[in-house]
Amino acid sequence: MTGIGAPRVIHTAQALVDEVLEVPSLPPRGGNVVPTGRARYAASAVNVLLAAARSGAACVHAGSIGTGPNGDLIRSVLAEAGVSVSSPPVPDLDTGVCLVLLEPSAERTFITAQGAERQISVASLARSAPVPGDVVCVSGYTLVGPTRDPLLEWLESLPDGVAIVLDPGAPFADLDDGTLGRMLALCTVWTGNADEADGLARLASGAPSRSTAQEVLPIAESAAAVAGVLPESAVVVVRDGPAGCVVHRDGVTARHPGFAQRPVDTNGAGDTHTGVLVAEIARGTDWPTAATRANAAGAIKVTRRGPDTAPTAAEVDEFLAVHG
Numbered sequence: 377m378t379g380i381g382a383p384r385v386i387h388t389a390q391a392l393v394d395e396v397l398e399v400p401s402l403p404p405r406g407g408n409v410v411p412t413g414r415a416r417y418a419a420s421a422v423n424v425l426l427a428a429a430r431s432g433a434a435c436v437h438a439g440s441i442g443t444g445p446n447g448d449l450i451r452s453v454l455a456e457a458g459v460s461v462s463s464p465p466v467p468d469l470d471t472g473v474c475l476v477l478l479e480p481s482a483e484r485t486f487i488t489a490q491g492a493e494r495q496i497s498v499a500s501l502a503r504s505a506p507v508p509g510d511v512v513c514v515s516g517y518t519l520v521g522p523t524r525d526p527l528l529e530w531l532e533s534l535p536d537g538v539a540i541v542l543d544p545g546a547p548f549a550d551l552d553d554g555t556l557g558r559m560l561a562l563c564t565v566w567t568g569n570a571d572e573a574d575g576l577a578r579l580a581s582g583a584p585s586r587s588t589a590q591e592v593l594p595i596a597e598s599a600a601a602v603a604g605v606l607p608e609s610a611v612v613v614v615r616d617g618p619a620g621c622v623v624h625r626d627g628v629t630a631r632h633p634g635f636a637q638r639p640v641d642t643n644g645a646g647d648t649h650t651g652v653l654v655a656e657i658a659r660g661t662d663w664p665t666a667a668t669r670a671n672a673a674g675a676i677k678v679t680r681r682g683p684d685t686a687p688t689a690a691e692v693d694e695f696l697a698v699h700g
Contacts, residue, residue: 383658385428385651386436386462386504387421388527389515389543390493391454393446394419394683396476396643402485418453419474419683423644424513424543425459427651427673427686433658435459438504439518442492444470453684462504466492482639482678496523501530508537511658513650516545519555528558539564539657543650549575549585563606565657567613567650570595577601596631599624613667615649620671623663632667635675635699644683649674651686672696 398413421439429435437454441447443465450471454461472491476484496518506512512534518527531540540562549572551559556579560566568576570592577598578585593601595614603612603624615621620634639645652673656666672695676687687695 382434383509383511384434384436384506385425385511385513385654385658386438386506387425387513388438388496388501388504389421389424389513389518390439390472390523391418391422391437391441391450392420392472392474392488392493393417393449394474394476394643396478396682398478401479402477415682416449417682417684418450419644420647421513421515422450422453423647423683423686424651424654425454426457426684427648427677428655428658429457429459430686430688431652431655431669431673431692432689433655436504437461438463438501438512440466440492440495440500442466442469442471446471446473447492463496463500466495469495476643476683478641478643482642484643490521494522496526498526498530498533501526502533506534506538508535509658511539511541511654513654514540514542514559516543516548516551519551519559520547524555528555531562532558541565541567541650541654541657543646544568544572544576546572548572549579560605561607563610565611565613565654566602566606567615567653569646570598570614570616573598573602573612573614576605580605595619595622596624596629599629603627611663613653615646615671615674617645618675621649621667623667625663630664630667632664632671634671635695637675637679639678641681641683641685642678644685645674645678647683648677648686652692668696672699675699 394417397411403409469492475487574592599614612624618636649670653670
């Protein structure tokens with residue numbers, strides 16, 4: 377359990393509702409497909425916060441949540457998990473929806489309709505009141521559109537000793553140079569997947585973006601390249617699905633193997649990895665242990681349907697007792 381005054385995990389990113397449709401395959405353009413299953417979940421930043429809370433972290437959502445059935449679902453799920461919400465509800469506007477098309481291979485396709493989650497301000501973020509030792513999570517998706525400027529202004533005002541963890545997301549490598557430079561200068565930890573690391577590594581080297589015919593850079597190579605554009609003390613984590621992840625710190629890259637499982641739903645697996653990782657960072661866990669626990673949590677999650685099915689700390693313990 378988390379004690380009074382223990383470091384918190386504060387997430388600034390969008391909480392959305394995922395409308396998941398299980399489809400036999402994607403329809404052709406102009407075609408039709410009949411889903412075999414349908415479900416609604418509180419998702420996006422919620423996935424990370426649930427994973428962190430289930431690993432024992434005290435968690436806060438600092439983003440904006442709307443007024444309506446979607447916002448109500450998100451607040452209910454967070455409250456049940458013991459996650460506090462620091463911003464007041466956005467009046468007269470509901471939270472947006474992400475339509476997720478889930479194929480039998482566990483591949484997902486997304487269509488997002490935005491809403492109240494984009495209505496943040498410096499004042500709304502400041503209600504989370506980070507203090508040294510807290511971990512503030514940032515998504516690259518918040519660095520586009522109307523959320524970019526208030527987020528960066530607020531992050532640049534935080535006191536020393538607040539860890540800033542960036543999960544870049546797909547948009548990050550396409551940001552303008554000014555936004556990229558400001559965000560990278562703030563990073564304590566950069567954590568992303570192989571594609572995201574490849575994109576930033578190529579950008580940092582001046583190379584063109586990867587073509588469809590090119591393979592993704594080896595994650596150890598891209599991790600070192602990403603580290604080269606971050607503050608000297610920053611840590612880079614690059615995950616590679618069942619292969620696990622690498623952690624680059626102090627000029628050294630260490631590989632932490634994953635735990636291959638037969639996946640049924642990969643939606644939320646990266647969020648689960650990030651959530652467990654930041655919970656361990658807040659706790660002060662050493663990096664090999666934090667990476668191993670995050671890898672195990674991601675492996676457990678892909679065997680469960682739904683983006684909100686991150687394991688508890690006890691379930692990770694049991695998994696590692698069996699899988700080593």
